[in-house]
Amino acid sequence: MQQSSTKILGISAFYHDSAAAILEDGKILAAAQEERFTRDKHTPDFPTEAIRYCLEESGFSIDELDAVVFYDKPLLKFERLLETYYRFSPKGFVSFAKAMPVWLREKMFLKKLIREGLREVEAYDEKKLKLLFPEHHLSHSASAYYPSPFEDSAILTIDGVGEWSTASISHGKGSSIEVLKELNFPHSVGLLYSAFTYFLGFTVNSGEYKLMGLAPYGNPKSKETLDFEKLIKDHLVKIYEDGSIWLDQSYFNYATGLRMVKEDKWKQLFGFERRSPEGELQQHHCNLALAIQRVTEDIVLKMALEAQKLTGSKNLCMAGGVALNCVANGKLQAAGIFEEIYIQPAAGDAGGALGAALAAYHIYFSKEERKTYRPDLMEGSYLGPSYSDKEVELMIRKVKGVYHHYSDHSKLNEVVAGELAKGLVVGWFQGRMEFGPRALGNRSILGDARNPEMQKKLNLKIKYREGFRPFAPSVLAEEVGTYFELEDPSPYMLLVAPVKENRRSSLPENYHDLGLWERLYHERSDIQSVTHLDFSARIQTVHSDTNPRYYSLIKEFQRQTGYGLVVNTSFNVRGEPIVCTPHDAYRCFMSTEMDVLVINDYVFFKPEQPDWENKDKWMVKFKMD
The missing domain is CATH 3.30.420.40 (ATPase, nucleotide binding domain)
Known part of the structure; x- marks a missing residue:
């Protein structure tokens, strides 16, 4: 008789960046932030939709779960608030008066809130539900260490504040994590x-x-x-x-x-x-x-x-x-x-949901020796929902979209790379949505890094955000040393490194005395749109094994232009979460000056869309971030 597996749901909620993640025997099956479904950026709300997605993706019901794990200890956090107000009294009475009713009404009764939230997802037997509460920084530590390829590692977690801890040093060995300093x-x-x-x-x-x-x-x-x-x-x-x-x-x-x-x-x-x-x-x-x-x-x-x-x-x-x-x-x-x-690519509080589940599995449940894998266990961070061609076609019918279908991926790449090379901006929507704050080639807006106007165009006409904001390059993993002073992989866009000296342009002696915008638009390198003012770039290395579709697109762009990298920014406008569904993507495409949209094998050209010049029809007002 086959032994049953250990199924764990992790949750982060009620502060910011609510999320859910689900594991089976330590394997990450799904993870997503609630904001992607509700379209409310950084939402603190109970992650009802994210949990619904995780259960659907895994095929589990709540009754089948061995535990639901929340990412911190609310009573310890409450203790910190009370002690802080006591220590600083009588200062802070206004803040105290505002915070306490919320804590007493809601957060002190977190178990009740979680049970009620789960009831909104589906009916379940409350007597069977096991709730666990690891400490906040243990959740962070676990989110990085357990998916990592290391059998032995120092673990450094640094954030605003958890319960009491604001930073911690731990030692991960095998299945254990020992906190050494806080x-x-x-x-x-x-x-x-x-x-x-x-x-x-x-x-x-x-x-x-x-x-x-x-x-x-x-x-x-x-x-x-x-x-x-x-x-x-x-x-x-x-x-x-x-x-x-x-x-x-x-x-x-x-x-x-x-x-x-x-x-x-x-x-x-x-x-x-x-x-x-x-x-x-x-x-x-x-x-x-x-x-x-x-x-x-x-x-x-x-x-x-x-x-x-x-x-x-x-x-x-x-x-x-x-x-x-x-x-x-x-x-x-x-x-x-x-x-x-x-x-950890989802290093913030969203990743705490994953870390909480991993901590529960390895420390509370697992009797087996932890196994490590390279590059890691995050599946490239592509842990969110994907959408079938049938779902895309349903969306097309609703919006009356005009499209070209390419069943031959090499032909699709040839067409899209050609549009990028012409200086057009492409919305690229493929496969499973990324978990964490970075778009890594599945919910991305792409441009040509060689184009000196691309940063300005993306900021002001696509993203509708501050013009100073930089953009990241997605570069073929084997080509990273051609453009940047970086020898290591950076698959999650979490490392900044200098642009190679031989690609840089010389700067005038008075460069630092020029105005901000003069410096920004001064030519700095042959990959101007991803080169920051200090000649640095925030790099994503793209690997054929974790994202073959994105890799093959950039490879085709290299064949056409000689450059094995593109500009990659998240598929959203300012104040909006990264797009989740095909409809989110089409709406964002139509409400901006984006030129081309690619969803799975479907390609949409802006001038072919009905009423394409009427951006206001598609515009959604998001709160300023």
Whole structure:
């Protein structure tokens, strides 16, 4: 008689980036963020639709599950809130008065909320349901270590805050994870970075990547940048040799207030007011972004050195929101502290759902020795829903779309690569949706990296977002060394590396004194649209074994142009989650100046679509991010 398998559902919810993931005997069957289904970016809502998808993809019912696992311990988090308000009293009473009713009504009764949420998905026997609650940073650690190819690894998790912990160093060996060191609230690298996100006019918990993208516009040689860096280290954060930090709470307001910082004190410190969310970007904003980016890199490098010292491991796994800072990751990779680094592609709270399930399987349930696989167990992070040709054709009938069908994939690639080479923008929708914040070639908007106008066109006419925002190259894995100073694979777009010297253009002596937009549009390399102002690029290596369709498209583009890379940005407009369904993709295509849409084997050319010039008909208003 065949032994039954262990089936586990992981959930993250109620803070931001709600998600669900499902495992069978440790194998990841499906994972998705709730935002993709509800179209509400970074939604904290219970992941009803994501759970529904995971169950459908796996074929399991709730009654068949061995456990449902939530990604943190809510009572510990409640304890931290109470203790923080007590310690800072009488300050923070307004924040306390707002937070407590929500906690008492909802989050203290989380088991009840989870049971009710599951009931919305389907009927089940509540008496049989096993609920587990690992700690937040264990969920992060597990999300990186267990899918990694390492049998022994240091594990570094850095984020805003979990229950108490804001960063942790652990040691993964076989099936076990041992926590060696923790940094506790209110001292937090993630919250420090988020404070600057707020002060520079971006949205906390979603705008941190904009701050990272703004940093290269800072003048690395200017006195102002160096002064800002010194002010941060002298007044805001004390950095110790082991990477632990102490934040002067007299400058911050996140522990008890409703805002991140005390704006008057920051204005006095840095010499300018907080930038309004849509305010004009000035050089001092860019210089401050560069300063905090450098400080963050310094802290991350020190933490990594401490992790290596404590574990003696040659490998490192990383998770937590700060692990999405691919500039810091690139510096860490280049430092050579570890032989190999593995970063969970869904490093933020969404990945906590997966980590919670993996922690439960390996620590609570599994009796077997953990097996490792290369490159990893994430299936390229293509863990979301895919759509059949029949579903695509149903969508086409509803929207009255005009299409060309190519059953011969080589012909389809030839046509699409040709359109890219002409300077057109292509929406590329294939296979299973990505899990995590990056589009990795299944829900992507593509362009020609050689085209010096491509960054401007994508930002202003397709994405409808700030013009300074950079774009990433998707490069054939075997060609990465032709374009970039990177020898290692970067399949999840989580490493930044320099563009090769021989591809760079020489810059005028007064380059750093030019205006922001003059510098942006100055020719820097022969792959201008993916070359940032500091000659860096956020790289995705594309591998034929994990994404053969995307790989073969870029290979065809190389055959036609001699360049084995394309611009890759996520398939969405500003404020919108990455598209999930064929209808999402067609609507986004029609509401922007995108030229071509490819869904499975169906190709749509904009001028052939009915009423194609009426973008407003398809436009959806998303909240600003």
